[in-house]
């Protein structure tokens with residue numbers, strides 16, 4: 001398969017060796033009352049990508065591709081949350097504090113769940129990750145290696161934080177990475193624009209970008 005109009009040049013992939021990686025589309029970031037809003041952000045911006053993410057997820061499932069969902073989530077005793085991460089800045093709510101949707105960024109709490117629109121199926125990989133990147137302190141690399149995956153298609157939030165970190169981690173581990181531009185969003189549009197440009201700069205130094213329509217054409 002090929003996305004001929006991917007940037008900065010065509011992206012070639014084989015579905016059996018590819019995975020769709022959906023980063024942190026969880027209530028904490030996408031719905032009011034969660035961690036994202038506690039950092040002072042307008043979460044409505046992020047909700048705008050849900051329909052295009054749903055379309056891609058449906059097409060990827062239909063084609064039989066591997067799907068990975070991640071959640072930024074900590075153990076209830078916060079043993080996997082470095083004090084530096086918990087204490088940084090002056091947020092209204094810190095990781096582990098009780099919020100309107102349960103404890104902020106704690107595994108198993110209502111706010112930590114992936115939004116119902118993109119809920120994982122039982123046969124899909126759903127990973128809790130304590131870091132911004134999906135490879136830090138998770139079995140993701142081992143699971144992908146076991147499945148023979150070499151190419152990753154990314155969606156999710158936020159573009160310049162968890163998505164970009166995960167793509168850089170993946171790139172350093174030898175994966176060919178593609179970001180779907182209209183399936184990722186930031187609380188800061190200028191940060192999204194900059195992240196998209198820098199990832200594909202210098203001859204795809206981190207990876208490629210494409211639109212969901214371009215990927216859907218390749219899958220059709």
Ligand code: TIU
Nearest residue numbers: 024072157158161162163
């Ligand atoms: N998932 C993710 O991006 N976590 C963040 O903390 N993002 C922010 O933009 N804060």
